[in-house]
Amino acid sequence: MFYQNKVHLYWLLSCCVTLLLLIIVGGLTRLTDSGLSITNWEIFTGILPPLNQQTWLDYFELYKQIPEYKLINYNMSLSEFKIIFWWEYAHRILARLTVILFIVPMIFFIFNKQIRYQKLILSLIICFLFFLQGFIGWYMVKSGLVKNVDVSHFRLAMHLFTAIIIYSLLFWLLINHQNSYLLIKINKSNLSLMILLLATYMQIIFGAFVSGLDAGLIYQTWPLMNESFIADDINLYSIFSLESLNNHSYVQFYHRILAYLICIIFVFSYFNNRKHKNIPVKYFNYIFLAVLFQIILGISTLLSGLNIYLASLHQIGSILLISTILIAIYRSSNLIDNNGVKD
Structure with missing residues (x-):
């Protein structure tokens, strides 16, 4: 084999x-x-x-x-x-x-x-x-x-x-x-994990936007963008326009919102797995630690004025998060080899 x-x-x-x-x-x-x-x-x-x-x-x-x-x-x-x-x-x-x-x-x-x-x-x-x-x-x-x-x-x-x-x-x-x-056998537990993985990929893309535009230099406060949850120069009517992807404030806002969304999806996945019990809890603990690591690093990077070492660790953390999600998906998918033997 x-x-x-x-x-x-x-x-x-x-x-x-x-x-x-x-x-x-x-x-x-x-x-x-x-x-x-x-x-x-x-x-x-x-x-x-x-x-x-x-x-x-x-x-x-x-x-x-x-x-x-x-x-x-x-x-x-x-x-x-x-x-x-x-x-x-x-x-x-x-x-x-x-x-x-x-x-x-x-x-x-x-x-x-x-x-x-x-x-x-x-x-x-x-x-x-x-x-x-x-x-x-x-x-x-x-x-x-x-x-x-x-x-x-x-x-x-x-x-x-x-x-x-x-x-x-x-x-x-x-x-x-x-x-x-x-091939992955989709079930009720790993479907939410697949969504979590896709959200993480999307977050990495917006992280690259933030880096490429130096958008992290605009608002270096958390949880507010200066004194507001939504920065004053963000127009909600333009929030879904393609042009907003060229705007520093919008891009940083999207990156923040995606981070919150990832946390929500993870919590849903955790309780969904408790209901179906397809994945050992320890694999969700790994994901939780990776998410927590990313949250701490993301906030620290922002508040530090974009310290390059913290920013680099933040990037490493995203790969760690993807790895833990993939491991959980692997454990949940009940992979069967060509001989019909369960993993």
Whole structure:
């Protein structure tokens, strides 16, 4: 049966850990405003960093051509440029490493017929998403090279969301490493968990909007937005307009409301499970701790004036929350393998 030996287990575990590290470094690259420091998309030649002074000057000269340098960092020295360069460089190298770490063993397992149908399909989907993510990353960076000093927050959200989906699929493979059957059997307990998972995905997207627009700098108070639950510059008649997604106040408000909604959905899921008793309570305890962790980190990040380390932990917390929800869904779905044996 697929993934029964430790080699497969360690392969998936290492992919999840490396991808998690990649997401963390990517978040810090954004938080340190380092994402536009490398203006070329060099798939192969970009593997090596600058090895001499002239190469450093060439990279710096390319950076000087973009709006971010001309309008914001025009006084930046070469030594300061090197700091933001290393963040983006580390992000790109980790991306290459993660893809290689997944694809090379996958090819080996395919040729040795160690991957069964459902997991082969899912593995190929992950492979496609990895390559798509590379194009999305460059598409995002490109938006900050012409007129804007920042990348598009929509493209940033697309880039982060794709990474989160890849992580979710990898993690689903990991926790199903002893099963050859991956489909979820929907029941009354995990339906609410699926809704909770979707709400968390939506929250991550709006978190990317907040980050991309620097919307967390507008109102740094909680639970009120300055002196009101709804900020004074928010018009409720425009709250569902697409244009509101470009407004700092609206985006932060949506992010707050989604956090409250996630808490409500979790409480409903908890009591719904107590009624049907399909999932051991300890798995809801894990979700509760992850939600509580996120609430504390979200509020702390806001009140701290967007401390980058707290913001990074907040991003990690979202992945932890997704992981705990996926584990609970796995335990609730009564997965049956191809031999008809319950997990």
